[in-house]
Amino acid sequence: MNVENAYGWLLQLYPVAFRDEYGDEMRFVFQQVLDDARQQGRFSLYRTLVKEYLSMLTTALNQRMQAAPESDPRLRRARFVTRGASLLLNLFFGWMLIRIMLDSEALYPGSGGVWAQAFPFLFALPLANLMMLVAWRWERLGGWLTIVGGIAVTLTSAYSLIITGRLMNMDTQLMIPALIANALWLLPHLLFGMLFLSFDRQGRRGTILA
Amino acid sequence: MPNPIHDELPLTESTFFILLALARGPRHGYAILKDVTDLSEGRVSLSTGTLYGALDRLLKQGWIERLETDEEEENGRKRKDYFLTHKGRVILIAEMERMNTVLAVARHRLAGGNA
Numbered sequence: 001m002n003v004e005n006a007y008g009w010l011l012q013l014y015p016v017a018f019r020d021e022y023g024d025e026m027r028f029v030f031q032q033v034l035d036d037a038r039q040q041g042r043f044s045l046y047r048t049l050v051k052e053y054l055s056m057l058t059t060a061l062n063q064r065m066q067a068a069p070e071s072d073p074r075l076r077r078a079r080f081v082t083r084g085a086s087l088l089l090n091l092f093f094g095w096m097l098i099r100i101m102l103d104s105e106a107l108y109p110g111s112g113g114v115w116a117q118a119f120p121f122l123f124a125l126p127l128a129n130l131m132m133l134v135a136w137r138w139e140r141l142g143g144w145l146t147i148v149g150g151i152a153v154t155l156t157s158a159y160s161l162i163i164t165g166r167l168m169n170m171d172t173q174l175m176i177p178a179l180i181a182n183a184l185w186l187l188p189h190l191l192f193g194m195l196f197l198s199f200d201r202q203g204r205r206g207t208i209l210a
Numbered sequence: 211m212p213n214p215i216h217d218e219l220p221l222t223e224s225t226f227f228i229l230l231a232l233a234r235g236p237r238h239g240y241a242i243l244k245d246v247t248d249l250s251e252g253r254v255s256l257s258t259g260t261l262y263g264a265l266d267r268l269l270k271q272g273w274i275e276r277l278e279t280d281e282e283e284e285n286g287r288k289r290k291d292y293f294l295t296h297k298g299r300v301i302l303i304a305e306m307e308r309m310n311t312v313l314a315v316a317r318h319r320l321a322g323g324n325a
Contacts, residue, residue, distance in 0.1 A: 022262045024287055029239045030258045055257035062263060 003049060004031055010053070013060035013137065015067035057087070061136070075202055082195050086132040089188055093129050097122065117163040120156035128153045128189055135196040139203070143196030150189020157182050221305045227254050228264055229294060229302045232274060236291035239265070265292060273298035 007030050011023050030052060037048035065080055101122070128149025135142025161182055165175050221229070224246070231237060231245035239261060247255050256264075268274045274292050281289040294302070 018262075018266065022266065025239050025290060026258050026262050029243060029261070032240045033243065033258060051255075052257050052259070055259040059257075059259035059263045063266075 003034065007052070007056075010056055013056065014063050017067065018063045064136070072202075075199065078195075079199050082192065082199070083136055086135070086192050089192070090129045090132060093125060097125060117160045117167075121153065121160045124149065124152045124156045132189075132192050132196075135192070139196045139200035143193045143200060145193075146189050146196065147193035150186045150193065153189065154183055154186045157185050215301060215304045216308075218301055219305055219308050221301070223250070224254055224256060224260065224264060225268070226302070226305055228256075228261075228268065229273065229298055229305075232292060232294040233299070233302060236277065236279075236293040238279075238289050238291050242292065268298070271297075273301055 004027070008023075008027050011019050011026065014023070033048060033052065034045070037045045061080070061083055065076060128146065131142055131145035131149045133142075135146055158179055161178055162175070164170075165178070170178075227246040227249050228242060230249055231242045237245060239258075242265075243256055243258070243261055246261075265274065265276075269276060269292075272295060275295055276290050276292050278288045279291050
């Protein structure tokens, strides 16, 4: 998938009415902006791509807020805050994962370290976080997937902990509190998953009552 | 007596430059984007998403209108141009007058006046 196709696909983040009205024009303008940036060199191209995609997330969220069918402004505000917080959490976890990967040589594939043990966790965490973004579009599906993803993150993290603990002859008395602390991974996913499910339920109720 | 136009002011910088870009006649999306960058000397550089979010809002406010031209884009669809309505022009002029007043007061004060 090239960047133009990705942009066209990401237009789905916008409400249907907005996409139908401006989608084609936006794709066309994006294409021209990219052509300009390409002529100015690679750095300009990357900068333009980052700017366009990031702005797409914020403007799509804004348009969705405006197009939200519910009349209750509190629900609209709660959605906005939750989506913003889930985006921040995603950025934080993303940054944390990159730091872990860069800082720990033992996590490099083929290093003979704990790559194999850590892989399920390193795979599950970004996937579970992405599910929070899926919930922006499909709240019920995304909400459930976020909770399931959280459980997967907790289990894979516990697995990595136990295996590496054994390899390092970790004391059982230390292992138990570590496993309890590890359960904290579930909290943000459970919280956001339940919030999205709640918004979905309230939104449906509002639609039925309207 | 309250003036409804003044309730709309001040405009954001991007709104001001979009309206200003359309002041000389109809423009399509990409031309507006380029014009805004040029007019603001690079200070305001809109992304495609921001531009169309703003255009959508301005259309709903009745400050601009959209018309389909005979020219075709690469995808074969008719190109759409945006133009300033009378209301949009009035708002733009009111904003310029507001900025002029602010500037006059600031200049006067810097020159040692009491106003």
